[in-house]
Amino acid sequence: MKKLAPIILILAAFTLGCKLLDSLKGPGSGGGSGVTASGDPREDVIAASRKFLALPFFSARMDGVGQTEIKSQVDYAAPDRYHVKYLGGTGAGMELIYVGSDSYMKTDGKWSKMPGDAKAIPNLRDSFTEEGLRTLTDVAFEKEESLDGKPALVYSYKNVTPVGDHPFTSKIWIGKDSGVPMKIFVEYSNGALKHMTVNYDTVTPVSIEAPIK
Secondary structure, three states, rough: OHHHHHHHHHHHHHHHOOOOOHHOOOOOOOOOOOOOOOOOHHHHHHHHHHHHHHOOEEEEEEEEEOOOOEHHHEEEEEEOEEEEEEEEOOOOOEEEEEEEOOEEEEOOEEEEEOOOOOOOOHHHHHHHHHHHHOOOOEEEEEEEEEEEEEEEEEEEEEEEOOOHHHHHEEEEEEEOOOOOEEEEEEEOOOOOOOEEEEEEEEOOOHHHHHHOO
């Protein structure tokens, strides 16, 4: 379980909880009528976070540098299914699947069920709940630019991770067509993690099942 610590810290910093799901509208794969910079950058980032919370699935590719290299992918399927793949650095080749309170680990090509209940992974989206956004400061609209051929609005801001209280600065790319995050770049001022880039896929469907009975 020690290998889970880096991924939990990373995602807690910028992946988007569960408190607002019932109050949000507009599910699906990030579709919408399009967004523009409103003149209130903090509200723009909060609106994108709320749309992200309503998504039934997403994938996040993470590339980070700290005490070790971090290369991971996390797939999410609502309400409580996660598939974590360690693509490089610590734990390379290992996979984890969480289905509700059940958790599974793949090492040396073999899946095994881990004892106990999965407690940590559902907290990965805490930074984008009301509580996580409470410490959002210095939000500024930077520019419009193209990301992977799609128009995006770029914002910068400061925040503190809900887990560990690590301050960080960040840039977020919000899709003009979808209104949801496409990419986030985060720099930490302390802790083992120095910086991280997360690229989101909110279009490709995600299906996660228990690997063994």
